[in-house]
Amino acid sequence: MADRVLVIGADAAGMSAASQALRSAKAAGRSLEVIAVDRGHWTSYSACGIPYWIAGDVPSPGALVARSPDEHRANGIDVRLVTEAVALDTDAGWVEVVDHAAGRTERIGYDELVIATGAAPVRPDVPGAGAAGIHGVQTLDDGAAVLESLARPPERAVVVGAGYIGLEMAEAMVRRGLAVTVVDRGEEPMNTLDPDLGTQVHAAMERMGIDVVTSAAVTAFETGPGGAVTAIVTDAGTYPADIVVLGTGVRPATGLARAAGLPLGPSGGLRTDDTQRVADGVWSAGDCVETWDRVRRDWVHVPLGTHANKQGRVLGTNLGGGQARFPGIVGTALTKVCDLELARTGLTEGDAVAAGLDHVAVTIESTTRSGYFPGTRPITVKMVAERPTGRLLGAQIVGRDGSAKRIDVCAMALWTELTVGELAMTDLAYAPPFSSVWDPVQIAARKAADRL
Missing domain, CATH: 3.50.50.60 (FAD/NAD(P)-binding domain)
Structure with missing residues (x-):
């Protein structure tokens, strides 16, 4: 049998x-x-x-x-x-x-x-959290419910949470023509990045027309006569909403x-x-x-x-009778909001501090292509390395088109436990339409190695 x-x-x-x-x-x-x-x-x-x-x-x-x-x-x-x-x-x-x-x-x-x-999904445990028009985004049925709410159509959307799902849903609401407010209890959007890079994300979102409210905890949801959400109440103020999307994690x-x-x-x-x-x-x-x-x-x-x-x-x-092992992860993830790309892998500087690791952190500004090539866009790379070993601990990237997938180079360096000095000298591809002679990842690695 x-x-x-x-x-x-x-x-x-x-x-x-x-x-x-x-x-x-x-x-x-x-x-x-x-x-x-x-x-x-x-x-x-x-x-x-x-x-x-x-x-x-x-x-x-x-x-x-x-x-x-x-x-x-x-x-x-x-x-x-x-x-x-x-x-x-x-x-x-x-x-x-x-x-x-x-x-x-x-x-x-x-x-x-x-x-x-x-x-x-984590739902805020506050009055009104079960009101109509408040949506999680975890399943296809959840997505269908959001689209049904958008068919009315609403004019004002509030997204609770400025992590990956929050930013992606903020973009979706903007592209559907809604006025969008993003509320987050953190110091800056994207708490998986260090706050100095989160500040860049905050400024870029505001330029996109998204109202970003940080350091604000949700205390209640207000509802109208029909029981549908009409506003979100936080300790920083009250924000009208015809639809609310929860990006508060899972x-x-x-x-x-x-x-x-x-x-x-x-x-x-x-x-x-x-x-x-x-x-x-x-x-x-x-x-x-x-x-x-x-x-x-x-x-x-x-x-x-x-x-x-x-x-x-x-x-x-x-x-089934075979043999396999899962070797673990290094914490690599990326997303975008409109034309801004975000990525990270390994430890942030905050993570390194919390772990009590002796480290250096460097941040560089560069371009996605050779500076003289048409279409080049800005990119910021932050890199964290361990003292005195030089081992790469983590990297973060914020930039425009052509930025985020560079994080995979850093992920592979973490996977193989390269030092930043070794990463700086790896043989990465170069041509002006794709990169400068020194790729931004290698510029950051070289700067970290110099600091060490």
């Missing part, structure tokens, strides 16, 4: 794990029965693409779906949607699920369990795992080994787990689709 694998969560991590487990088992001459349950209506979609669907760059939600439920079923996975896991017993080996479409509850037994429950969705007594880290994410195993017969991957940070040398919660897909593949390989 085939072993039964039950997967809770049918997005990136869960379906990558399920698909890879079947492939790996087939290669090992094993037979698996794979069941995947999810409380939503979609499988294997790009949540990162939702702001661009709302902005109009992506024509439909279907364009964000990598593999449909029927495609997964054709590949041998029993996909059950609108089916919510509500209880788990790892000793007895069953999960209780509610099929909301059929109005039926049942217990599904398993031999191996994959928990890929993702993350849940936390691991591990309520089931916690109730079952599975090991969680300080963030609330599941703690796995490098094969993605949590305990005997239990595996996990994606936004619900903590991940080893190779630079910090500590566990962190970083919910990104890149990690979810890789961890799912590692999990599925091992579950």
